[in-house]
Amino acid sequence: SAVISQKPSRDICQRGTSLTIQCQVDSQVTMMFWYRQQPGQSLTLIATANQGSEATYESGFVIDKFPISRPNLTFSTLTVSNMSPEDSSIYLCSVVPGGLENTIYFGEGSWLTVV
């Protein structure tokens, strides 16, 4: 398994601003992902964070809105840009440790409310 720390855990943001969420893992992992969970909904994959290169975005998500960095095998950031109330969600960092284990583990999430 892996221990995943996300910061901030919760924030209230003003419309039009941007916020960067950090994800730190206690060990090197093969894959890191960012998910969004809107209130009362399931988990939607935003992008795969690639170490040392541009993230791979899912349909409906673009780099200008959700820039992602992954400078090494234990750390990634997700920025939610130019926020609107529709961006109010839980943003979850997840990892796959790698090797023979392809299980996804999640952080505790960052709860963003945009006002």
Next chain:
Amino acid sequence: GENVEQHPSTLSVQEGDSAVIKCTYSDSASNYFPWYKQELGKGPQLIIDIRSNVGEKKDQRIAVTLNKTAKHFSLHITETQPEDSAVYFCAAEGGVNTGGFKTIFGAGTRLFVKA
């Protein structure tokens, strides 16, 4: 692509009774099926998983069954307790139609265990 359907969306049981949540998937190449429990204010936590080379797996009060022919899998919780109350998500991973490593989640089941 892969599609995972989960039923029921809400389930209410009396403490001590059993709870069953069912999921179906569309991609016959999927080979890994994890289940997650999400308590209020927390990230999803892996509770049990099953791979396509087995039909059933049990861990104390929790069991998962897999029918590859019918492409469905189920979560069984016996002797339910109030602390089992949470949202449960099934997921499917590994299908060739997912465009690489990608986990597709069901819509979730909100389980209420009444004391």
